[in-house]
Amino acid sequence: MNKNQAIKNLDEIITNIESARLSLDAHHIVQLVAISKYHTTDDVKTLYECGQRAFGENKVQDLKEKSEVLVDLPISWHFVGRLQTNKINQLIDLNPVLMHSLESIEMAEELDKRLKVKNKTMNCLLQINSAKEDTKAGVMPEVAVQTYQNIKGNFSNINLCGVMSIGAHTDDENIIKQSFKTTKEIFDLLKHDGATICSMGMSGDYKLAIELGSNLIRVGSAIFKEN
Ligand SMILES: *Cc1c(COP(=O)(O)O)cnc(C)c1O
Numbered sequence: 001m002n003k004n005q006a007i008k009n010l011d012e013i014i015t016n017i018e019s020a021r022l023s024l025d026a027h028h029i030v031q032l033v034a035i036s037k038y039h040t041t042d043d044v045k046t047l048y049e050c051g052q053r054a055f056g057e058n059k060v061q062d063l064k065e066k067s068e069v070l071v072d073l074p075i076s077w078h079f080v081g082r083l084q085t086n087k088i089n090q091l092i093d094l095n096p097v098l099m100h101s102l103e104s105i106e107m108a109e110e111l112d113k114r115l116k117v118k119n120k121t122m123n124c125l126l127q128i129n130s131a132k133e134d135t136k137a138g139v140m141p142e143v144a145v146q147t148y149q150n151i152k153g154n155f156s157n158i159n160l161c162g163v164m165s166i167g168a169h170t171d172d173e174n175i176i177k178q179s180f181k182t183t184k185e186i187f188d189l190l191k192h193d194g195a196t197i198c199s200m201g202m203s204g205d206y207k208l209a210i211e212l213g214s215n216l217i218r219v220g221s222a223i224f225k226e227n
Pocket of ligand 1: 035037058080081166202203204218219220221222
């Protein structure tokens with residue numbers, strides 16, 4: 001991806017974010033995380049040079065390799081993928097700014113245990129499977145508030161900052177909307193417990209997600225596209 005293409009992609013996304021957030025509230029601020037999982041460190045660097053600072057990966061090994069190559073750039077690295085137990089220590093050592101995909105009490109327990117050994121903490125989001133899809137990770141919406149409070153109360157080295165969802169996998173906009181609404185309602189309930197981040201919306205549905213209250217979008221293909 002060349003610089004002109006990166007600027008074009010960023011401009012388009014920023015313009016879309018702007019109109020979606022204004023339709024919700026003039027004071028609604030949205031963070032844009034570029035998901036670089038299918039793209040090279042050169043492309044990450046190009047976007048960085050155009051102003052993008054937050055990037056995300058969904059595999060610990062890729063996060064490690066890319067963050068090491070780009071160590072001289074002050075990038076905020078996010079982790080958005082499924083975490084295997086045998087990769088937890090590696091992830092902790094990479095110091096991600098935010099881990100979006102805490103998917104169960106069991107995972108929280110394992111992560112907290114290893115964080116304590118290393119005397120570290122990690123900012124995390126609880127992933128909610130709001131579309132109730134078998135292929136997706138996350139806790140069911142019915143138990144999300146309880147699970148969040150449980151993790152918050154029992155695992156002191158995990159700093160829970162909010163929730164994350166992937167929109168329903170369908171072309172039916174009403175079903176996607178409903179999945180975002182479900183997550184937003186849970187997020188609102190958790191504000192009393194300190195939740196500040198509602199991570200939802202990807203290339204195909206980020207406008208909708210923002211209109212429904214997302215304040216962090218994870219955009220991959222639309223930010224790295226070539227046309
Ligand atoms: C890949 C990925 C994204 C970005 O997807 P696009 O459709 O390419 O924007 C966002 N969130 C997660 C968890 C992902 O794995």
